[in-house]
Amino acid sequence: MLENLTQQPPDKIIMLSGMFRADERPEKIDLGVGVYKDANGNTPIMRAVKKAEQLLWDAETTKSYTALIGDGGFHKVMADLVLGDTVAAERLSFAHAPGGTGAIRQILELIKVASPHATIWMSDPTWPNHPAMVKGVGIPMKTYAYLDDETRTVDFAGMMADLGQVNAGDVVILHGCCHNPTGANLNQTQWQQVADLLLERGAIPFVDIAYQGFGDGLVADAYGVRLLAQKFPELLISASCSKNFGIYRERCGLVIAVSKDAAGSALTQGMLSSLNRLNFSFPPDHGARLVTMVLNDPELRADWEAELEEVRNSMLGLRQKLADALRTETGSDRYGFIAEHRGMFSRLGLSEEQVAKLREDHAIYMIGDSRFNVAGLSDKVIPILAKAIVAVGG
Ligand code: PLP
Numbered sequence: 231m232l233e234n235l236t237q238q239p240p241d242k243i244i245m246l247s248g249m250f251r252a253d254e255r256p257e258k259i260d261l262g263v264g265v266y267k268d269a270n271g272n273t274p275i276m277r278a279v280k281k282a283e284q285l286l287w288d289a290e291t292t293k294s295y296t297a298l299i300g301d302g303g304f305h306k307v308m309a310d311l312v313l314g315d316t317v318a319a320e321r322l323s324f325a326h327a328p329g330g331t332g333a334i335r336q337i338l339e340l341i342k343v344a345s346p347h348a349t350i351w352m353s354d355p356t357w358p359n360h361p362a363m364v365k366g367v368g369i370p371m372k373t374y375a376y377l378d379d380e381t382r383t384v385d386f387a388g389m390m391a392d393l394g395q396v397n398a399g400d401v402v403i404l405h406g407c408c409h410n411p412t413g414a415n416l417n418q419t420q421w422q423q424v425a426d427l428l429l430e431r432g433a434i435p436f437v438d439i440a441y442q443g444f445g446d447g448l449v450a451d452a453y454g455v456r457l458l459a460q461k462f463p464e465l466l467i468s469a470s471c472s473k474n475f476g477i478y479r480e481r482c483g484l485v486i487a488v489s490k491d492a493a494g495s496a497l498t499q500g501m502l503s504s505l506n507r508l509n510f511s512f513p514p515d516h517g518a519r520l521v522t523m524v525l526n527d528p529e530l531r532a533d534w535e536a537e538l539e540e541v542r543n544s545m546l547g548l549r550q551k552l553a554d555a556l557r558t559e560t561g562s563d564r565y566g567f568i569a570e571h572r573g574m575f576s577r578l579g580l581s582e583e584q585v586a587k588l589r590e591d592h593a594i595y596m597i598g599d600s601r602f603n604v605a606g607l608s609d610k611v612i613p614i615l616a617k618a619i620v621a622v623g624g
Contacts, residue, residue: 242358243597250595258593259611261602264410264574265478266541269608276476278534282523286516296515298506299499300326300484304518307525308484312406312439312452312469316459320492323499325506326513328481330440330470331359336485336505337436337466338367341401343501350436351396352403353389355577355599357410360403360438374402377412382567382579384414390427398432401466404458406439407451408573411601415445415572421454425461435462440470443538444545445572463490471521473574474538480517541605545574548607555616565619577601584622592618 246262265273275283299305305324313322327333341348350369352360353376364371372395375388396402404424409415416424428435437455445451458465465488472478485502489495506513524530549569556565568576580588580600588594594615596602607615 246595246597249589253593253595255593257614259595259606259615261594261596261606261615264473264603266473266476266574266605267603269544271608273476273478276534276537278524278530278537279475279477279520281530281533282520282527285523286519290519295512298503298512299324300513300518301515301522303526304522305484305486307522308469308471309486311448311525312442312455312467312486313459314449314452314456316456317488321489321495323487323489323495323502325485325502326518327483327485327506328510328514329472330438330468330483331363332481332510332513333468333470333483333485334360334438335363335367336502336509337468337487338363338369339505339509340466340485340487340498340501341436342367342369345399345401347399348434349397349400350403351393351400351433353405353409355411356403356405357438376409377414377577379579382412382414382577383570384416384420386416386420386423390423393424393427393431393433396428396431396433399434400431401434401436402428403436403438404454406437406442406455406467407445408441408575410440410573411575411577411597411599413571413573413576413604414567416454418453421457425457429461434464434466436466436468438468440468441473441573442469443474443535444542444574447542448535448538459488462488464488464494471517475517475521475524475534477517477520480520481514482517482521484518545604548604548612549576551609551612552604552607552616555612556619559616559620574604575601576604578619578624580619580622580624584624587622588618592621594618 243263250260267273309322325336327336350364350371351374354373374392375385378385435458439455442451467486469484471482487498489498524534553566553569557563578600582598585596585598585600
């Protein structure tokens with residue numbers, strides 16, 4: 231049986247990490263996988279998370295199963311974090327899943343059973359796991375224009391033209407903030423226009439929010455998702471705690487579904503619960519418990535928010551320094567967009583060949599589409615990278 235399997239293409243990001251590990255050049259620089267790193271290249275456990283772990287170690291008395299959809303306390307703090315008070319609690323249903331990725335998978339399966347003929351729309355480009363998972367679940371997909379290659383800002387006219395083709399009942403994936411891989415984001419006016427257009431088309435928005443707090447701040451980054459929550463009868467949300475709580479390996483993500491009313495929400499809740507049972511039964515608990523403790527304890531929460539701000543500001547500072555270094559090296563402002571973008575990533579706009587040369591000649595690793603991890607930069611790395619970009623003809 232197993233010999234009938236076909237070779238699967240390796241995940242490009244994970245393959246790149248393997249290549250980086252195997253590279254023996256001591257000066258190698260990793261700008262690939264999307265993990266936050268501090269100035270020393272470490273991915274620290276956030277202070278409040280560590281403190282919560284210590285408290286949990288003392289307080290936890292059992293490792294028995296939780297609930298199929300995870301803990302209600304976790305749902306509540308996350309609904310507050312993502313949605314504020316924009317939606318009545320009776321319209322919400324939840325499923326705690328292994329990571330944002332797990333939450334996306336559960337939402338796709340929910341769509342598949344609720345609306346077998348829907349098409350899912352996603353930005354071109356998007357996080358490569360979006361199309362891969364939609365294909366895996368077997369849902370038809372289409373893309374909408376997103377990036378203007380010249381200005382490296384959102385191609386808003388192209389996006390609106392494509393979204394104008396969406397049919398009633400189709401689902402449209404939107405990045406809540408910090409668009410991966412482009413770093414280019416909608417402003418508030420554009421969010422309003424997208425919301426109005428999708429409402430008019432009868433579409434259902436699906437917001438993937440994996441970097442809340444990494445862009446313009448916790449509340450500002452939730453602007454889009456909260457706006458949609460206020461306007462739409464139905465909304466699907468996958469929220470990841472991997473990045474903003476730094477708990478990548480704890481696999482902590484949440485499905486938040488907004489239904490028309492309490493009856494719709496009860497139905498959705500039943501299906502989400504069943505999907506968890508079928509796919510993995512009970513979700514991993516540790517990360518969710520830490521998030522709940524941090525968000526519920528005023529002292530821990532204040533410290534977490536302060537550290538998240540440090541992380542956010544450090545990435546903004548690194549963006550500005552790289553843009554400045556590239557202005558000096560190129561004598562032009564063509565990389566000025568790096569300072570304007572938000573989140574962990576930007577795409578430089580280099581060709582696959584130039585990216586390969588960066589890796590081969592300069593031991594600098596980034597994704598083939600020239601997406602780089604801002605958090606991989608440092609005062610030491612920035613001048614080296616700026617010179618290398620120019621050396622490969624960028
Ligand atoms: N969505 C986007 C856009 C992402 O970039 C990521 C992680 O890279 C995720 C979701 C899911 O992250 P995780 O499954 O690690 O929580």
